[in-house]
Amino acid sequence: MKSKLLSRILRLALPLLLFASLTAGAAELPKESRVPGGIALVPVPGDPSNSLAPTVIFNTHRVAVVRRDDQWIAVVGIPLAEKPGELKLKVSTPSGTTEVPFRITDKSYRTQHLTIKNQRQVDPNPDDLKRISTETQRSDAALSKFTATDAPTLQLISPVEGVRSDSYGSRRVFNGQPRNPHSGMDIAAPKGTPIRAPAAGVVVEAGDFFFNGNTLYIDHGDGLVTMYCHLDSIKVKLGDRLERGDLIGTVGATGRVTGPHLHWGVALNRAMIDPALFIGMK
Ligand code: ZN
Numbered sequence: 383m384k385s386k387l388l389s390r391i392l393r394l395a396l397p398l399l400l401f402a403s404l405t406a407g408a409a410e411l412p413k414e415s416r417v418p419g420g421i422a423l424v425p426v427p428g429d430p431s432n433s434l435a436p437t438v439i440f441n442t443h444r445v446a447v448v449r450r451d452d453q454w455i456a457v458v459g460i461p462l463a464e465k466p467g468e469l470k471l472k473v474s475t476p477s478g479t480t481e482v483p484f485r486i487t488d489k490s491y492r493t494q495h496l497t498i499k500n501q502r503q504v505d506p507n508p509d510d511l512k513r514i515s516t517e518t519q520r521s522d523a524a525l526s527k528f529t530a531t532d533a534p535t536l537q538l539i540s541p542v543e544g545v546r547s548d549s550y551g552s553r554r555v556f557n558g559q560p561r562n563p564h565s566g567m568d569i570a571a572p573k574g575t576p577i578r579a580p581a582a583g584v585v586v587e588a589g590d591f592f593f594n595g596n597t598l599y600i601d602h603g604d605g606l607v608t609m610y611c612h613l614d615s616i617k618v619k620l621g622d623r624l625e626r627g628d629l630i631g632t633v634g635a636t637g638r639v640t641g642p643h644l645h646w647g648v649a650l651n652r653a654m655i656d657p658a659l660f661i662g663m664k
Contacts, residue, residue, distance in 0.1 A: 411448065411457060411536055413659045417489035419462040419551045421650065421659050424484045428454045428475045439472040443651040444528045446536060446604035457536055459605075459650025460486055462551055462563055491551035491563065496640060503593065503638040504556045510592055517591045524587035524599035525607050525649040534604035538580035538660040539626065541610065542633060542644050544571030550656040556638075565654035566609070566647035573614050573642040575633040579624040580608060580660075588616055594645065595637025598630060605652070611645035612637050 414423045428436035430452045438445040438456045446457045456471055466488040470481045498504055506514060540546070547568040554561050583600040586607070591597045594611035598618065601607050614634025624630065635642040648657040 411450070411455070412538075413662070415656070415659055416460070416484070416486045418460055418464045418466070418486065419489065419491075419654075419656050420460050420486070421655055422456075422458040422460060422469075422484050422486065424456045424458055424471060424482060426454050426456045426471065426473045426482050427480060428473070430454060432476075434476075437474040439474075440469070440651055441653075443526070443653075444605060445471065445651045446534045446606065448534050448536065456482075457534075457650065458484075459653030459655045461653040462565060489551070491553065492549070493555065494549060494552040494564065495555045496557075498556050498638060498640065500638075501557065504559055504561075506592065514592050517589075517594075520587055520589070521591070521594075521597075521599075521609075524601070525609070525647075525654075526652050527586060527601045527607055528605045528651075529584075529601055529603045531603040534606070535581055535602065536604070536606060536660075538602075538608070538648070538657075539578075540569070540661045541580045541608075541630075541646055542569050542571055542575055542577045544569040544575065544633070544644070546658075548658070550658065566611075566645050567657040568643045568645055569633075570641070570643045571633045573632070573634055576629055577610060577613065577631045577633060577644055579626055579628045579630050581606075581626050583608075583624050585618050585620055585622045585624065585630075588618070588620055591637060593638045595639070596631070596634065597637075600624065600630070605650055607649040609645075609647035609649070611647070612639050612643065614642075 416422045435447040468483050470483050473482050549564050552564045581602050583602040586601045587599040596613040597611045599609045613631040616631045618630050633644050
């Protein structure tokens with residue numbers, strides 16, 4: 383009777399243990415969502431016993447590649463502006479270069495109407511436009527970084543406690559005028575709430591930006607770069623090496639905002655993707 387019970391318990395528990403180990407393996411990667419603003423996990427050719435990963439290029443940007451089970455997987459950030467249909471990766475291995483196609487489907491995002499008190503933050507003057515142009519270049523350089531590592535860590539924790547909006551991808555209309563779609567996640571929290579590094583990385587850009595207010599950028603390696611906007615205070619400086627959980631700044635309301643919150647952007651191969659895919663919200 384006892385052994386029967388034991389074998390029943392084992393029969394029930396074993397699949398659970400197996401499931402737990404499978405999901406633990408899957409948790410190393412963000413959630414896949416083959417839509418504009420999402421992530422595609424694409425198996426690519428290459429000898430998995432080789433310690434050198436194949437080089438993968440998408441839209442001229444290098445892509446993170448991880449080894450999972452007995453395969454190389456490209457973790458591809460899909461730009462919000464990408465059209466549904468077939469896309470192609472360029473994959474280079476010691477035996478040559480090939481194209482690997484993958485498909486994405488459409489996703490419709492909402493439209494958000496926002497009212498900004500300072501009209502200049504909607505219609506910048508010529509001096510502002512000069513400043514914005516310089517800042518856009520700095521931001522683009524930071525978000526385009528690809529620092530190769532031996533073992534990509536593509537796991538992030540939420541950088542701040544607070545109310546997470548699901549407004550990623552929304553078309554935005556400020557004071558009646560259409561502007562760029564929302565390329566990150568807004569997390570509402572009181573001014574002064576601590577913001578923590580969601581993974582190890584290096585501070586590669588920081589400053590006071592016209593639209594984004596006090597902003598900083600962290601390079602986590604392999605084309606994963608995160609950005610933090612509207613901070614009240616920045617607690618790190620350029621070149622600082624961070625561990626997951628390190629204090630990097632506090633929530634504020636600097637730049638073009640309607641109230642205190644963290645705007646959190648996540649770039650993968652330069653594409654600003656939906657951060658929710660990294661923190662188990664989707
Ligand atoms: Zn935002």
